[in-house]
Amino acid sequence: MSEKVKIITTEDGSHSLFHEDLKETYHSFHGAYRESLHVFLLYGLDSWLANNPNRYPLRVFEVGFGTGLNAWLTLVWAEQYQIPVLYHTIEPFPLSEEVYSQLNFIHQNDAIWHYHKYFEALHKAPWNEGGPLSEYFNFKKDQVSLEEAQLYPSDVVFFDAFAPSKQPELWEKNMLEKVTKSMRPGGLFTTYSAKGQLKRDLRDLGLEVESPPGPPGKKEMTRAWKPGQ
Template sequence: MSDQVKIITTEDGSHSLYHEGLKETYHSFHGAFKESIHVFMLYGLDSWIINNPNKRPLRIFEVGFGTGLNAWLSLVWAEQNQVPVLYHSIEPFPLSEEIYSQLNYGDLDDGIFHYKPYFNRLHKIEWNQGTVVSEYFNMKKEKTTLEVVQLYPSDVVFFDAFAPSKQPELWEKPLLEKVFESMNPGGIFTTYCAMGKLKRDLKDLGMKVETLPGPPGKKEMTRAWKL
C-alpha cells in the first residue's frame, strides 16, 4: 500500500496523500486540515454537543481511518471539551510508519501542539482491540471493510471514504443503510460529499438531510440527522 501513496502539501500547508492507484487524494487540495475541521469537527462534533450537552460518552464511527487526521482532531476535541469519546474506525489498508511519521498535522496550530505525540500513538495502537489513548479518548480501529465490519451504536458518523467516482461500492444504499441502522436516534452523519444520489438515498432511509457550505474550495457538503 505505502508504495502507492506519496505525501503532498495542500493549500493550507497541511499534508495529505496522493494514491497513485486510484489517482485520488486523501483530502482536498485546498487544505486537508481545514477540511477535516470544517466537515467533521464543526458540522459533526460541535453540532452534536450543542444538541446533546449532557449525553456522555460520545460514540463516533469513522469510515476510513486513512492518515489519522480525523481521529487525532477528535482526540484533541475530546480533551479540550472534556467529553469522553469512544471512537471506532475502519481501514483496510493502513499506512506504514514511514509515511504517517512524516505527516505534519501536529505542527500546524500552536494551540494544539502539545497533543502532537498522540498522533503517532493513534497509528501505533493495536488493530482490532479497544485501547485507552488518553483521559477522554478510547479507540478501536479495525483493519477491515465496511461490508463486513460489525458496527456499534454511534452518535456521529464520519463518512470519509474515497470519492464515489473512485470507490462507488462504499456509497451504495445497502451500505448506507447498514450505517444508518447502527446510529442512535438524533445521530449525525457528516461527509464532504454533496452528490445528489447520496442525499436522495439518505432521505429514503428516513434521515433529515442538509446541504451545507463546504470547506475551502468546495461549494457544498452533506450532513444528515437520524430522526
C-alpha cells in the first residue's frame, strides 16, 4: 500500500485502518461496523427520523469520509426507508483503490449485501462534484479540509474526525462553530467522542448536549441538538 495505513481486523470482524503516522485507527478496535451503526445510524439517522418523520430530504454532513463506511450505511438506510438523502462529506486525504477495495464492510450483513456495488461507487464518484448514486441518495464529496470547506445547510452532522488527541485542530471551538452554524434548526450532531471540552463547547455554541451510551468499548458518546424546528 502506498499510503501510510494498514488494514486491521476489529473485534466484530470488520476491517479498519491504522494510520501509521498518527498511531490511530479510523474506527474503534472494538468493532468498526458496530461503531458506525451505533453512533451514526442509531443515535444519528434513526434519532433524527423519530423527531422529524416528514421532513425530507434529509441533509447529512460528514467530517471525514475515510473508509466510506458511514456513507455506505447511510445509502443503505436511505434506500430501505425510501427517504431522500443529500449527503455531503469532506476528506483531504482519500484512500487509494488498492486500500478501499480490500475492506470487508459489504460482507458484514448478508441482508444488505445486495447494496455492495454502491460501496465502490462512493469511492469512485468524482471528487468536488455531486449527483445521484441511487434513487434515494444524492452524494457529494469534497477533497478539502474542514477549515477550507464550503458547508451547506445540514440536518444531521456526522463528526467523525480522528480523535481530539490526534487532530486537535478539528475539534477546536472555532471549527465546531463553523459546523454548528451550518446546521438547520432542529439539527442533530453526533460523534463517538465523549470529551468534556467538546460538550462544553457545544453547549456554549447553543446546542442541547446529551451523553448516550457509547458503542462497544466506550461508556459514552456525544449527541447534540440545535434548538428550533
